[in-house]
Amino acid sequence: MKIIVVTGISGAGKTTALNILEDAGYVTMDNLLSNMVIFLLQNLDRGEKTLKIDKLALGLDNRTIHTAEDFMLIYNCLKNLNMNFEILFLDSSNETILKRYNLTRRRHPVEGATLLESIKNEKKAMSIIKEKATFVIDTTDITAKELKKEILEIISNTENIDINIHLESFGYKYGIPMDKDLIFDVRVLPNPYYVEELRSKTGNDKEVYDYVMENKDSEELYKKIYDMIKFLLPLYKKDNKQHLSIGIGCSGGQHRSVAFVNRLAKDLKEIKGIKILKRHREGVKEHWT
Incomplete structure (x- = not known):
């Protein structure tokens, strides 16, 4: 059985993500209390016929998971039962969440x-969950269509994956972008923009x-x-x-950044245990000339 825990910041798109997973064949359950989630997982593990499910998506957020301890009970239960699970954490900028709630x-x-203080308090409380996440998607600048594409990429071929790498130009x-672990600047290289026949490409x-x-x-x-990323990967895995x-x-x-991301995606994909997600932000936002 495959389990995906969908969580994150309120207003970042959890309901949309669960709908996408439901359309992909997952049984979805949203906002069960932590003790009910644990009861469900334990019964699934016992193989009770009435609860046998192939693919399950659990929606969890601050409405029912009030503390980090609540989440860790569920997380440890999943680990102890040796279940095949992923944690999808949806995040977004404070400004975007403000706009969505005001709307x-x-x-x-x-x-x-204030509303802003509520958002900041939630992000602080959810930080431990974000650290445990298998995948983190920042929905600040992405459409529902692109979110669907990313989630469908995530749920395909996730077995034997040690670490997921999200590359973004x-x-x-x-x-x-504020959600990155590493940022590299390639502005020092010759710019094709100043070559007339390449400018629009x-x-x-x-x-x-x-x-x-x-x-x-x-x-x-x-x-x-490339060498720095390759050097860091086993250290991240160890952590x-x-x-x-x-x-x-x-x-x-x-x-330049698009060319580098494309090459990194191709080369890093050759490393065993790596899953690559690739995105060109300015192309999605229609900033390309």
């Missing part, structure tokens, strides 16, 4: 003097990719970035980190 006019489940002119195009990668400095910088988010940035997020 829906719903009450935030965490107490605070971005443009510094549009802001630095992207790092997905062979002409741009070759222009970027055939430069001597590009090859050396790429090798150093039981299951999700690594890496950002590669250039000026506009269209040429």
Whole structure:
């Protein structure tokens, strides 16, 4: 049986994620109390016919998991029962959550003097859960369609995976992504933007990719970035980190960073026990010229 625990910050898209999983054939259950979740898991483990389920998605958030201890009881139960499970944590920027709550006019489940304070309090309380997550998706800038694509990629071929790597290209002119574990700056390399026939193309195009990668400095910088990531991977695994988010940035997020992310995705995929998720932020946000 495959179990996905869907959790995260209120307003970040948990309900949408559960709907996506339901459409993908998962039995979904939302907001069961922690003791009810443990009861369910124990009975599933005993193999009771009336509860036999192949794929299960459990929605958990601050409405029923009030403390880190509540979550750890569930987490330890999953570990002790040797269940095949993943934890999907949905996050978003404070500003985005503010906008979503102001739009829906719903009450935030965490107490605070202001809505912003409630959001900050929840993020602090949920930090331990985020650290345990197998996958973290920041929904600040993504559409429901893209969220569906990422979740479907996550639930495919997750067996024998030691660590999940999320690679994202971005443009510094549009802001630095705040959810990254590592960020590398490739603005020091020659910019294809200033080559007229390459300006409207992207790092997905062979002409741009070759222009970027055939430069001597590009090859050396790429090798150093790749070697650093490869060096860090066993250390992250040793620390039981299951999700690594890496950002590669250039000026506009269209040429150099895209080429680097594409090459990293191809090369890192060859390492055993690695699952790669790739995203070009400025392409999704339609910032490419």
